[in-house]
Amino acid sequence: MKELALNILDIVQNSIRAKADYISIEINESVKKDLYRIVVSDNGSGIPKEIMKNITDPFVTTRTRRRMGLGLPLLKYHTELTGGELSIRSEPGKGTQVEASFSLKHIDRQPLGDIIGVILILVASNQGINFDYFHQTDKGEYRFSSEVTKAYLEVSTLNERVLLDQIACMISENLKEIVASGVDFKERKEKFYEQSEIK
Amino acid sequence: MSKITSLADLKKRREELKSGLDIRVKAIDSENVVQVKVAMATCGIASGAKTIMEFFLEQLERRNVAAVVTQTGCMGYCYAEPTIEVKLPGQDPVVFGFVDIKRADQIIEKYIKTGELVDGIIPVNYQTIDLKE
Numbered sequence: 208m209k210e211l212a213l214n215i216l217d218i219v220q221n222s223i224r225a226k227a228d229y230i231s232i233e234i235n236e237s238v239k240k241d242l243y244r245i246v247v248s249d250n251g252s253g254i255p256k257e258i259m260k261n262i263t264d265p266f267v268t269t270r271t272r273r274r275m276g277l278g279l280p281l282l283k284y285h286t287e288l289t290g291g292e293l294s295i296r297s298e299p300g301k302g303t304q305v306e307a308s309f310s311l312k313h314i315d316r317q318p319l320g321d322i323i324g325v326i327l328i329l330v331a332s333n334q335g336i337n338f339d340y341f342h343q344t345d346k347g348e349y350r351f352s353s354e355v356t357k358a359y360l361e362v363s364t365l366n367e368r369v370l371l372d373q374i375a376c377m378i379s380e381n382l383k384e385i386v387a388s389g390v391d392f393k394e395r396k397e398k399f400y401e402q403s404e405i406k
Numbered sequence: 407m408s409k410i411t412s413l414a415d416l417k418k419r420r421e422e423l424k425s426g427l428d429i430r431v432k433a434i435d436s437e438n439v440v441q442v443k444v445a446m447a448t449c450g451i452a453s454g455a456k457t458i459m460e461f462f463l464e465q466l467e468r469r470n471v472a473a474v475v476t477q478t479g480c481m482g483y484c485y486a487e488p489t490i491e492v493k494l495p496g497q498d499p500v501v502f503g504f505v506d507i508k509r510a511d512q513i514i515e516k517y518i519k520t521g522e523l524v525d526g527i528i529p530v531n532y533q534t535i536d537l538k539e
Contacts, residue, residue, distance in 0.1 A: 208451065327460075360413070373419055376409065
């Protein structure tokens with residue numbers, strides 16, 4: 208995984224599998240504390256105690272189609288590359304919180320990458336889940352909530368392409384405003400048209 | 407065009423567009439539309455499944471194909487990621503492996519639109535993947 212946004216996308220899959228209907232992604236950056244922290248929380252079924260003991264072991268998984276689970280071990284590895292750590296708190300029946308801390312200025316801390324693309328994919332393909340994204344830097348903070356957005360726009364789903372593109376613009380402008388580091392603000396539309404060969 | 411920075415801007419832009427464009431309200435009947443499931447486990451994400459998912463979410467709508475695109479867990483074909491499962495209405499699902507943008511384009515234009523099979527099918531005998539894992 209070359210960007211932390213992909214690790215976040217991976218960890219959120221665990222929350223979706225745990226049948227969460229509220230998933231929060233929080234990112235805190237602090238130059239003063241030399242801290243880059245990602246917290247993914249959910250209200251899903253939680254992690255059983257017997258699995259919690261070895262949950263960051265790559266050969267521990269609740270999946271049945273294979274015997275490895277790499278999402279948490281990979282994230283742990285990336286935190287430890289920068290002198291950080293991964294901590295997981297869970298209560299069966301209530302939910303789980305995964306907290307990954309990195310050194311902000313460490314050369315081995317991967318960039319956040321296309322977090323906007325990740326938010327759009329999660330919102331568009333999981334209409335029954337309330338996603339909350341909160342990003343805080345030394346310059347300010349920004350929150351995006353799929354439920355608040357739906358309520359404000361008086362819509363029941365966020366799956367129209369035009370609307371999703373506009374939401375991407377809104378999140379992008381706000382992350383630029385607070386100078387969120389390492390975000391890939393790419394233009395996606397033109398790229399796909401250029402690559403099509405059957406026209 | 408002015409920037410969208412707040413929910414108020416979003417609402418205003420939406421209302422501007424509504425007066426000029428026909429924004430379709432999607433009422434999805436999942437039995438009668440194409441279902442595309444993109445495997446989104448660690449192996450898939452590391453191999454580029456996110457890009458493929460974005461492609462299907464965007465292009466199926468742009469090309470006027472009635473479809474539901476969702477993510478699923480590992481289907482077990484980690485060696486062939488990114489993998490997707492496509493179920494056309496009334497037909498058995500088909501799994502495609504090694505899906506890049508070019509293959510995704512072919513899957514839409516050939517298999518989804520006309521039923522013509524394309525390269526990369528992973529032959530399996532199973533029922534459609536449910537999120538059991």
